[in-house]
Structure formats: structure tokens, C-alpha cells
Amino acid sequence: MFSKDGNTKDVATPRICDVVWHNGEFIKWNDARVHVMSHVLHYGSSIFEGIRCYATKNGPAVFRLPEHMKRFLNSAKIYRMDHKWTLEQLCDGAIELVRRSGMDQCYIRPILFRSLDEEHPAFGVNPFPNPLACYIGAWDWGKYLGDEAIEKGVDVCISTWNRLTPNSMPAMAKSGANYMNSQLIKMEALLNGFAEGIALDDRGYVSEGSGENIFLVSGDVVLTPPLSSSILPGITRDSVIQICQELGITIKERTIQRAALYVADELFFSGTAAEITPIRSVDRITVGNGGRGQITAKIQKHFFEITKGERPAPGDWLSLVNTETASRPDNNGYKTDNSAKGSSSSQESEPVLKYQTALRD
Numbered sequence: 001m002f003s004k005d006g007n008t009k010d011v012a013t014p015r016i017c018d019v020v021w022h023n024g025e026f027i028k029w030n031d032a033r034v035h036v037m038s039h040v041l042h043y044g045s046s047i048f049e050g051i052r053c054y055a056t057k058n059g060p061a062v063f064r065l066p067e068h069m070k071r072f073l074n075s076a077k078i079y080r081m082d083h084k085w086t087l088e089q090l091c092d093g094a095i096e097l098v099r100r101s102g103m104d105q106c107y108i109r110p111i112l113f114r115s116l117d118e119e120h121p122a123f124g125v126n127p128f129p130n131p132l133a134c135y136i137g138a139w140d141w142g143k144y145l146g147d148e149a150i151e152k153g154v155d156v157c158i159s160t161w162n163r164l165t166p167n168s169m170p171a172m173a174k175s176g177a178n179y180m181n182s183q184l185i186k187m188e189a190l191l192n193g194f195a196e197g198i199a200l201d202d203r204g205y206v207s208e209g210s211g212e213n214i215f216l217v218s219g220d221v222v223l224t225p226p227l228s229s230s231i232l233p234g235i236t237r238d239s240v241i242q243i244c245q246e247l248g249i250t251i252k253e254r255t256i257q258r259a260a261l262y263v264a265d266e267l268f269f270s271g272t273a274a275e276i277t278p279i280r281s282v283d284r285i286t287v288g289n290g291g292r293g294q295i296t297a298k299i300q301k302h303f304f305e306i307t308k309g310e311r312p313a314p315g316d317w318l319s320l321v322n323t324e325t326a327s328r329p330d331n332n333g334y335k336t337d338n339s340a341k342g343s344s345s346s347q348e349s350e351p352v353l354k355y356q357t358a359l360r361d
């Protein structure tokens, strides 16, 4: 679906929510603007999330909202962004935004960044003098890697660009700056006629796609790189792990060599945007039967049934938008009472979420 020069628009944007959540208030889409001298534009100082809201028979339902907002808070903590937002306020903001949008399904984008104090402007790298701004926007987003990709799979390449090293840029933080690395991977892939690129880590082991985690199926075992391979701890990745456990499929975190991708029986990407997308070739070497493999199809079916609300999830994964029963984070693993001004919303004593430690061996 991509032209050789990579300029084809990768997705259509049928509908955008005309309001944006800004620091606890709702403002018009057209009023959600920043000064061109804002710190974020020059030094990449933003963290963000990507969350999907699915259409279900009970109305729109946001997929794993607290887990996404928890990762958002973790990213902010890593970058010393000392804000006042709590998990509960962010979750409530996202739910209310979807409610106001009137959309059945959409993609939700929270972002926290270093802005500009126009009365006391600061232009240096030092981020601390710059005020923080927090927004949540939403739009209707189709299939990220193309409509056919979910069924037929995508052709990918190994990127010449490595993923970030753990002591340069933390891959576990979803920061805007990390996506300069992702853009290099993506542009190279598109210009060479591939839908996506897979980056290796600094040791040469498989890391992830420019915007997706990766899974390999060998026989009846599913493997995925561990967090130490410089991956983003994907929420969809964690969902796949839990779905495999529910289906009785053996799933392991393992460092994976590039060549193992070529001889895999099946490969697939996971991600909020890409959902579960099969990979049919790597570097023009056909993977397995060159289409969607059986185990991938089984996991994908299970995943989509959960997101449509047709099958119970292994956990409380859907936050309903239009009922009072919308799932809210509780105190079991989440902190909701940390609204003191100036304090980080994520604290040392907080338990680590299950998805970050699942299957570590």
C-alpha cells in the first residue's frame, strides 16, 4: 500500500474529536496550539501514550486504560516531569473525551510535554524552567499497517538502524524523542518497499518494530524478546502473553537472533495501532506458509473477540465509556490519591504492574 518513495499517506483520518482535554478542561481542537519556541519542539521533551477505544455491544470501551495511563506516569517519572496529574484524573479525562467525541471507536493520544513560559522564556537544554502541558486528543484511526495486513500479513525488513541502548535513551519510556529512532527505521523500510522495519538491539538481537513488539512462533511455542532487548513494554504484548496463557499456548521471553526470524514458522507484530498483524516475509524471505499462521490466527481471533466485548478478558481490560460501570483503577496496583501539587504521581513504593514482570525468567 505504500508508494516506493514512501510519500503515500499511510492511513486515512476519517474523523477527529473536535475537543481536546487540556490540563483538566476541554478546549476546542483549533485552540490546542503551542508556541514554536516551546522546549518540546527543539529538544524532543515529550512523553505520550496511544490507546484504542473499541466499539462493543455495550458502547465504546477503552482497552486497558489504567495500564496505558500507568505507563504514561512511568514515562513522566523517568524524565523527571514533575506534574500533578493522577492516574484517576487521566483515566477520567480520557473517558470523558471519548464520551464528548460521540465516536464509537477511536484512538486516544495523551501527551505531556515541556512548553514555553512566554513571560519568562527559557531556551536552553535544561528542561526545568519550562512549564509542563498535558493534553489528550482523539481521532478515528483505521488499520495501522493497512486493511489487508490483519489477514494477509506484511512484508518487513531488518533495519540498518539499531534500537536505542538502555543507557542512551530508555526504550521503556514512551517519549517523543524515541520516535526519531522509529522514524529512521520506518522511512528506510518504506523507501525500500516494506511495510515496516524490525530493529535489532545494540548486541544484535531482535528488539522490535518501529511501533510494535514482535512475536515468533516455533512449533507450538511462542517467543518474544525480553524487556532487556530495548523494547517498549507493550500493553498489547502483555495482552498476547496473557491470551497465550489462557489458551494453554507455551509463551517464553527469549533473546532472539535475526536468523531465527527467517526460519520461524510464524511471526507477528503486536501494538495498539497495529493490533495483531502477521508478518509474511522478512528481508524477502518467506516466513512459514507466507500468510497468517494458525497460532497467530488463534491469538488474533481471541484478541479481537475480547476487544469487541464478545469474550471475557483475562483481566478488567475494557473501560466502558457510556455507563456508570466504567472500570476505574482501584488501589490494587495503582495509586489514585497522589494529587498533591508538585509531587510525582508515580512513587517508589508503588507495586510494579504485572505486565512488566510477566514471564521474566
Ligand SMILES: Cc1ncc(COP(=O)(O)O)c(C=O)c1O
Binding pocket: 050, 182, 208, 209, 210, 211, 212, 213, 231, 232, 233, 234, 235, 236, 237, 270, 271, 272, 273
Ligand atoms: C516502539 C514501540 N514498541 C511497541 C509498541 C507496542 O506497544 P503497545 O502494545 O502498548 O501499543 C509501540 C506502540 O506503542 C511502540 O511504539
